[in-house]
Amino acid sequence: MNLSLEKATVEGNTDPERLIDAVKATGYGVKFIDPREKDATESLSLKTEQKINTARQKIVFAWGLTIPAMIWMLVEMVFGFAWPTEDIFHFGMIIISSVVLFLPGKETMKSAWLSSIHRNPNMDVLIAMGSLAALSTGVLGFYFHLHSFAGIAGMIMAFHLTGRFIEARARGRSSEAIRKLMSLEAKQAMVADGSGVETKTDVRDLKIGQTMIVRAGEKIPTDGLVVNGSSAVDESMVTGESLPVNKSQGDEVIGGTISTDGTLKVEVTRVGKETFLSQVIKMVETAQNTKVPIQVFSDKIVSVFVPIILVFAVLTFSVWLVFPNTMKFTAEIFSPWIPWLNLSLSPTGLALFSGIAVLVIACPCALGLATPTALMVGSGLGAENGILIRDGGAIQRMKEVSTIMFDKTGTLTEGRPEVIKTKLTDKYSEDELLQFAASVEQESTHPLACAIVRFAEKKNIVLTSAQGVKVVPGKGVRASVGGREIKVGNSGFVSADNKEKANRTSVYISVDNTVSGVIEFEDREKKDSATAIKKLKQRGIHCVMLTGDRSEIAETFAESFGIAEVHAEVLPGEKAGIISRYQDRGEIVAMVGDGINDAPALTQADVGIALGTGTDIAMESGDIVLVKGDLAGVVRAAVLAEATFKKIKQNLFWAFIYNVVAIPLAFLGLLHPVIAEGAMALSSINVMWNSNRLRKTHLS
Known part of the structure; x- marks a missing residue:
C-alpha cells in the first residue's frame, strides 16, 4: 500500500471484483489496473491528470460559494447587524455551507461515513465531524440560545479541498520521474522485411527478431541489437550519461533513446514488459511501494491517531463546558495577540469552538505522507541518474x-580481460593449446573464458566440440576434446606447481593430466x-x-x-x-x-x-x-540515500511538531476552526513541498 501513489499491490488468487467491492466498502474509490494491459501505465498517468482537474473544479465551486459567504459574515461583524434579518442571515449560512459540504465535499463526507461504520476512522472523519458540528450550531441556534458557527463549516471544507488539490499537484510532481520514463516510449516503429520493404507499425505489435530502421533524430522503438550502421545515441534520460554513446554493429541499444546522427538497422531483442524501460519503471514503482524501517513507527501512530483525536475533541468540549472560567482565564493571557478570540461567547459556544478546532487541526495525513513522498521523489531522482x-x-x-x-x-x-601472453610447457604448439582451451570454454560466459575464445577466433583457430563439460565454480572447467582430457583453470585445479609470482591473472591448461601451458590476461582498471x-x-x-x-x-x-x-x-x-x-x-x-x-x-x-x-x-x-x-x-x-533519508526525518519531525504544538493550542481555544483547517492543509502541503525539494540535490 502506498498513500502517495494511491496504489496497492495484492498477491493471491482472489477475484478482482471481490477486491474492488471490499475496498469500496471501506470508503475508498478504486480502479483495477491489469498489468497485462498494454495501456496500464498510460491509464495511471491519465488518472493523475483527471484527479487534478477534478480537484480544481471542486475548489472553484467551493470557494465560489464560500467567498460571498465570508463577505456577508464580515458585513455582519463590522456593522453589527445581519442583513436583511438575523434569521435570513443564519439560514443563508446554513444553505451555503450545506451545499459546499454535500456537493464538492461529497467524497469526503462519504469516505468519513463508510470508514466510520467499518470502525476504521480516517482523516476525513475529523473533517466531516468538525464541519457538521459547526453546521449543526446554525440549526440548533433557531431553537436554543447558541452562537452559530454554520458559516465556517463551508470554509473548513473549502480549505480542506484546497489542500487536497495542492497535494494532488505535488503528488504529480513527485511521480514526474516515472511519467518522464513512460514518455520516452516510442509509439511507432519502422520495420523492414526480408526484401527491404519498410512498414510503419505500432511498437506494441513488434516481435523479437524483426528488423527496425532508425534514422537520425528518431527514437529507438524498443531494445535491440545493431546489425548495420552506426550512430551516436543519446541515452541521457535513461542512464544519466550526459554525452551521446557511439553505437555500431554488435552493440545493444535501449528503447526510448535517440539516434542523433546516423541510421541504424536494429534487430528487436526485447518487447513489452521485458524492455529496459519497462524494467526501470517496475523497479521504481516497487521501491516506492516498499516501506523503510523508520516508517513502521509513524504507521503505528497513524493507525490510532483518529480515534485518539476524537476522544480528545470530546474531552476538550467537556473541559470547556465544565470549567469555563478556568479555561477563559488561560485564554485571556493570549487574547491581546489573538484577534479572533471571542471570550464573550457562552460556555457552550466556547466548548464547541475549541472542540471543532481540535477535530480539524489534527493531521495524521502529514505523518502518513512523510516517508512515502520522500521515497517517491528519491527513487525517481535515482532513476534519472542511472x-x-x-x-x-x-x-x-x-x-x-x-x-x-x-x-x-x-x-x-572493466571486466573484459584480454590474452596478452601464452607460455608453452609441453609438446603442444600455441595454436593447439588455444584450440583445446577455447573448445572447452566456448559455451561459457566467464570473462576469462570469453577472452580465450576471442583470442582464438582472432588467430582464425577452428574450434571443435567438447564432450562432458563440467564446471567447478571458482576453479575451472574440464572436458574431453578429440579424445583428450582437457582441464582449464587455476593452478590448484590442474595440479600445477606454481612457483613464480606473476602479477597478472593466469589460467593453466592441462592435457591428459599434464600441465601443458599457461595463458596470461590483463584487465584494465x-x-x-x-x-x-x-x-x-x-x-x-x-x-x-x-x-x-x-x-x-x-x-x-x-x-x-x-x-x-x-x-x-x-x-x-x-x-x-x-x-x-x-x-x-x-x-x-x-x-x-x-x-x-x-x-x-x-x-x-x-x-x-x-x-x-x-x-x-x-x-x-x-x-x-x-x-x-x-x-x-x-x-x-x-x-x-543520505539526502532522501534526511528528507524523511525532516518530514517526520515537522509532522510530529505540527501536531504536538497545534493540538494543545486548539484545546486552549486559541485557534479559530477555519485557521486550524488551513494549518492542517498546509502541514500536508509542507511535507509534499519538502520532499519535492529533493529533486534539487546534486548527486555528483
Whole structure:
C-alpha cells in the first residue's frame, strides 16, 4: 500500500471484483489496473491528470460559494447587524455551507461515513465531524440560545479541498520521474522485411527478431541489437550519461533513446514488459511501494491517531463546558495577540469552538505522507541518474553503511580481460593449446573464458566440440576434446606447481593430466574506480576488495585503487561468509558486484549493489542496480540515500511538531476552526513541498 501513489499491490488468487467491492466498502474509490494491459501505465498517468482537474473544479465551486459567504459574515461583524434579518442571515449560512459540504465535499463526507461504520476512522472523519458540528450550531441556534458557527463549516471544507488539490499537484510532481520514463516510449516503429520493404507499425505489435530502421533524430522503438550502421545515441534520460554513446554493429541499444546522427538497422531483442524501460519503471514503482524501517513507527501512530483525536475533541468540549472560567482565564493571557478570540461567547459556544478546532487541526495525513513522498521523489531522482532502487528499505540501510566490499573483475576493472601472453610447457604448439582451451570454454560466459575464445577466433583457430563439460565454480572447467582430457583453470585445479609470482591473472591448461601451458590476461582498471574509492573513504566508509585472484595480483590492483584491505583467492561461495563475519562485528556492509557470480554475497550484504550491463538490469540479488555499471554510481547512491533519508526525518519531525504544538493550542481555544483547517492543509502541503525539494540535490 502506498498513500502517495494511491496504489496497492495484492498477491493471491482472489477475484478482482471481490477486491474492488471490499475496498469500496471501506470508503475508498478504486480502479483495477491489469498489468497485462498494454495501456496500464498510460491509464495511471491519465488518472493523475483527471484527479487534478477534478480537484480544481471542486475548489472553484467551493470557494465560489464560500467567498460571498465570508463577505456577508464580515458585513455582519463590522456593522453589527445581519442583513436583511438575523434569521435570513443564519439560514443563508446554513444553505451555503450545506451545499459546499454535500456537493464538492461529497467524497469526503462519504469516505468519513463508510470508514466510520467499518470502525476504521480516517482523516476525513475529523473533517466531516468538525464541519457538521459547526453546521449543526446554525440549526440548533433557531431553537436554543447558541452562537452559530454554520458559516465556517463551508470554509473548513473549502480549505480542506484546497489542500487536497495542492497535494494532488505535488503528488504529480513527485511521480514526474516515472511519467518522464513512460514518455520516452516510442509509439511507432519502422520495420523492414526480408526484401527491404519498410512498414510503419505500432511498437506494441513488434516481435523479437524483426528488423527496425532508425534514422537520425528518431527514437529507438524498443531494445535491440545493431546489425548495420552506426550512430551516436543519446541515452541521457535513461542512464544519466550526459554525452551521446557511439553505437555500431554488435552493440545493444535501449528503447526510448535517440539516434542523433546516423541510421541504424536494429534487430528487436526485447518487447513489452521485458524492455529496459519497462524494467526501470517496475523497479521504481516497487521501491516506492516498499516501506523503510523508520516508517513502521509513524504507521503505528497513524493507525490510532483518529480515534485518539476524537476522544480528545470530546474531552476538550467537556473541559470547556465544565470549567469555563478556568479555561477563559488561560485564554485571556493570549487574547491581546489573538484577534479572533471571542471570550464573550457562552460556555457552550466556547466548548464547541475549541472542540471543532481540535477535530480539524489534527493531521495524521502529514505523518502518513512523510516517508512515502520522500521515497517517491528519491527513487525517481535515482532513476534519472542511472540508480535503480529495487528495495526502498535500502535507502535507510545505505545511509548507515560503514563498509563497502568490492568484487574486482567487472567491478573495479572493466571486466573484459584480454590474452596478452601464452607460455608453452609441453609438446603442444600455441595454436593447439588455444584450440583445446577455447573448445572447452566456448559455451561459457566467464570473462576469462570469453577472452580465450576471442583470442582464438582472432588467430582464425577452428574450434571443435567438447564432450562432458563440467564446471567447478571458482576453479575451472574440464572436458574431453578429440579424445583428450582437457582441464582449464587455476593452478590448484590442474595440479600445477606454481612457483613464480606473476602479477597478472593466469589460467593453466592441462592435457591428459599434464600441465601443458599457461595463458596470461590483463584487465584494465575502470577509469573512475580510484576516484570513487577516494570519495567513499572521505565519507568515512571502509573499502574492502574481495577477489578470487591470487594475493600478489589482488594486492597490486588494490594498491592502485587505494584499498588497504584485501581478501584474495576467495571462492564465490566464500564471499558471503566473509561479509557475515564483518556483520557479526557490528558493521553495516554493502557489497558491489556483477549481480550474477556474486549473487550469494549480494544477498548476504545489508545492501547489495549490482552493476548493470547494457540492457540487462534485472538482477534479482541487488537492492540497488547501477545502470551505467560505473563506480561513480556507488558514490551517487550514497549521496542519494543520505539526502532522501534526511528528507524523511525532516518530514517526520515537522509532522510530529505540527501536531504536538497545534493540538494543545486548539484545546486552549486559541485557534479559530477555519485557521486550524488551513494549518492542517498546509502541514500536508509542507511535507509534499519538502520532499519535492529533493529533486534539487546534486548527486555528483
